[in-house]
Amino acid sequence: MSDVLRFLDVDVVRGGVAIVDHVSWDVAEGERWAILGPNGAGKTTLLAIAATLIHPTRGTAEVLDETLGRTDVFELRPRIGVASPTLTELVPPSELVADVVVTAAYAVAGRWRERYEIDDHGRAQQLLDQLGVGHLAQRTFGTLSEGERKRVLVARALMVDPELLLLDEPAAGLDLGGREDLVRRLGEIAADPYAPTTILVTHHVEEIPVGFTHGMLLRKGAVVAAGPLADVLTSENLTETFGLPLEVDTRGDRWYARAV
Secondary structure, rough: OOOEEEEEEEEEEEOOOEEEEEEEHHHHOOEEEEEEEOOHHHHHHHHHHOOOOOOEEEEEEEEEOOEEEOOOHHHHHEEEEEEHHHHHHEEEEEOHHHHHHHHHHHHHHHHHHHHOHHHHEEEEEEHHHHHOHHHHHHOEEOOOOHHHHHHHHHHHHHHHHOOEEEEOOOOOOOOHHHHHHHHHHHHHHHHHHOOEEEEEEOHHHOOOOOOOEEEEEEEEEEEEEEHHHHHOOOOHHHHHHHOOOOEEEEEEEEEEEEEE
């Protein structure tokens, strides 16, 4: 099993402050990772390195067997699917939902004069159906609810058949029903042996889909714990990560946490 990501002593420093602090991390092909931590812990910054959007200040970051700083990231990025709040802001509100997904093939947000094959449109519709928003294909992106937009962007991230799928807080801001529906669908994707290696950033253990295999806890840019999910998501580790006495439990295949 080959490594999809390999970080060695990675730092990201901004204004003299270490946002990511000496992070070493290996992600193997086929693994599903959840990254958790409080606001400002460095979760999104770590994901941005994995997406090749930024380079580390120090240390070595390898993504899909390519070393950042020694490779053309514009050739690497089409192999990576990303769904993030930043992308939501880039999509024109007047863009048709079907076009939001299909334009991922050209890595653009907003359709212009690109040409797409019938198979491209068919795949886009299939992914929208899989995420439960196929009926919205001819709606404009700006008319969708927050939950509908989240699912459309996950479909877009899968459009390029990526080797690495990065999901930045996909359930943030959703109501209970929307969250549970999305978590269930992400669990179905995770259960597919042909699905890409996946990394999901979240604040809440309840948002970890069934089928995720590994976890990382971050606090102030540093790793508190990383490894198999059951070893990482302990009451002691979560208490240290969030600075509050917490108790973690499982019900079926889902995780739950509460203050003690």
